[in-house]
Every structure is written in structure tokens, then in C-alpha cells.
Amino acid sequence: MKQNSSQKSYTIKEATIKLMQFCAYRDRSHKEVEDKLKEMRMIPAAQELIIMRLMQEDFLNEERFARSFVRGKFRIKKWGRVRIKQELKMREISSPVIRMAMTEINEEDYRETLSELAEKKLNSISEPNSFKKKKKLSDFLLRKGYEANLVFDSVNSLTD
Structure with missing residues (x-):
């Protein structure tokens, strides 16, 4: 991978603040946050620290993400259970969390x-x-x- 000198590098504090804003905008999955951290070129140790902090401060909550995803896709896009489950699996959400989230559909x-x-x-x-x-x-x-x-x-x- 070629080093791009125009790309900004972030301190852990800057990256954490940026990710808090990212997660506050709407619920995010762990995978989305990990992808964002990779995009920001954060090293694995820093990624782990930031993810832990986001979870501790409740910016990142897999179950809350899954539940709101299920509600939104069902109510707005009118997707069925099969498609919703597939999409959650693609976002690397665990099976127990998917099962719990599916209870959002009456x-x-x-x-x-x-x-x-x-x-x-x-x-x-x-x-x-x-x-x-x-x-x-x-x-x-x-x-x-x-x-x-x-x-x-x-x-x-x-x-x-």
C-alpha cells in the first residue's frame, strides 16, 4: 500500500472524538466502527482502546444497533425477516444478538x-x-x- 502524504493522521484522543461523533449520528455496528478506524489508519492496539472506550461510554452498543436496524428496515423499507437477518450477518452481528433484535417485529x-x-x-x-x-x-x-x-x-x- 502506497503511503499517501495528504492523508491526516490522528491521535487516539482525536480519533476517539471523531468516532464518538460518528456513533452519535446514528447507531453503528462494531464492523462499521472497525472499518472507519482502518480508514483512519489507526494501529490495532489503538483501535482496541477506542472501541473499548466507545462501548464503556455507550456510544457503541451492538444490541441497540441491531434492534434499531431491525425496526428501521421493517418499518421503512418493509423488508422481511430473511433479508434483515442476512443483512445483520453481513454486518457481523452475532446470532444471539440477531435473535434478540428480531423480537422488535410484531x-x-x-x-x-x-x-x-x-x-x-x-x-x-x-x-x-x-x-x-x-x-x-x-x-x-x-x-x-x-x-x-x-x-x-x-x-x-x-x-x-
Whole structure:
């Protein structure tokens, strides 16, 4: 890696303050913070110190991050459980924390959101062939991350 002289170097104190602002803006995962520290070219020992301080002062909290991630992706993007879990795994969140965070989704709201999404999408599909229409709707809902059995129940109840 070529050394870039125009890149700023940070003291541990400066980096800690910068990361506190980074975490205060919105909840962050450990991976995001680690990536940011690497980007700032902090040595591993300094990264560890900074991460510990952020955790002690509650700027960095994996469970809080996971819970707010689940709420946001479900309420705003209307993602299903499958997609949310995949995204959390990509962010290197542990399985027990993922399981805990998934409790943020109320089962009744989940099924209601799925059927609203399915109805809205079905109305926007202009496909005369009913088999193709069902397939397009199913594919859309599966991409959104809903479980296959729920998708097929929903599609069948809407198109029969």
C-alpha cells in the first residue's frame, strides 16, 4: 500500500472524538466502527482502546444497533425477516444478538405489512397471464425477504 502524504493522521484522543461523533449520528455496528478506524489508519492496539472506550461510554452498543436496524428496515423499507437477518450477518452481528433484535417485529404487524405489500404490488403488475403474474408477485416478495411459506399463502389468497 502506497503511503499517501495528504492523508491526516490522528491521535487516539482525536480519533476517539471523531468516532464518538460518528456513533452519535446514528447507531453503528462494531464492523462499521472497525472499518472507519482502518480508514483512519489507526494501529490495532489503538483501535482496541477506542472501541473499548466507545462501548464503556455507550456510544457503541451492538444490541441497540441491531434492534434499531431491525425496526428501521421493517418499518421503512418493509423488508422481511430473511433479508434483515442476512443483512445483520453481513454486518457481523452475532446470532444471539440477531435473535434478540428480531423480537422488535410484531407478528401481527409483520403479516399485515406482507399482505399490504402484496396487494399494492399485485395492482401494479400489468401481466395478463395469471401464472406469470403470480410468479412476479412471489419473486418480488421473496426479494423483499419474506419467508417462502408466507409469500405463497399470501399470493394464493390474493390471486384465487
